[in-house]
Amino acid sequence: MCSHYEAPTSDRLLAGYGVAPEGQYRLDLWPCYEGPFIRLRDPESIDEGDYELEAQVGQFGLLPFWAKARTLGRSTYNARTETVASKNSYRAAWKEARHCVIPAVAIYEPDWRSGKAVPTRISRKDGGVMSIAGLWERWKTPEGADLLSFTMLTVHAAEGLMCNFHREGDEKRSAVILPGGLVNDWLRAPASESMEFMRLYPSDRLKAEVPDSI
Template structure:
């Protein structure tokens, strides 16, 4: 699971996703779960909207914006059924999470060695995510939040090497995970497509696109 990513600066996001400059509060470039970071969602007639929200989705039914469990990542295979993510998935509340890089742990040496993942073409990643807007029923406080979707990567030449292996499971059933990269030509399909069109995009990044190694 992804628990750290570095965001591009706003100029890089403007160039990559053709969004106009927004008056958004500053955010920390190095993001960990529950930090405030940027994500892109459909903005109606104006195209994409840049939003700052908590990395860790808050479901609408929660009584508090602070959950007792982590929600920074969502297994895409479970998004339609898990109560935390179900509403956002079925309502089509999909987003793009800009990332200059993200980190994953490699345990091939028997120890946790963090690897840094960039794109080989030098562009930012556009990671597939879900978003929600939580509203406090008493105070009216509004909190935007997002989660990053993951997909099984047991057969991926690079992503299958990440994360601590489960000694009780065979190599082909480890459920190693990978983020999902939405390419620029697929942004509209991801944000506006029907569920079948969206599911076709839920794949791990091709190996040739990945520039990775120990951080």
């Protein structure tokens, strides 16, 4: 499960997606921190000539309408695709196809093969930005303000690079990294087609390295 990742700069978002958020955000992200995500614009708000995508800043950790506090995000930053349709935290966003993409330069996972947790940086071999499939929500703060939030969707990683991480005996998981050609398809897909995108990204397109510092 991915709880730590690097977001791209605004310049990289513009280069890769054609949009970037107006607000500030962190590049080094953990649950309950605020980072960028990409979604479709509301059709009613699109003027002729506007780009269809929009970039927003939201909390990493989904907040359904019934959440009592932002701290719920500490347990809702990843959504298992096997149970996302039934889990109370995610089912509304899944049913309504509130699809988004969480852009990441790299994600971090602990490599336990040595017997100790070694933080490992996972990125694309070609240096490109990873487009992670996610869900977004809108939540009202106690002060009455709107707060956007998002979660990364994950799949079982029985083979390939991503099966090397986490403790022995724990289930191996991977965030759903979308091939570039499927980003727009995912964002436009109806709920009935959501599961078709839940696939493991090819390991030969990723690299893992131990960073000097995090």
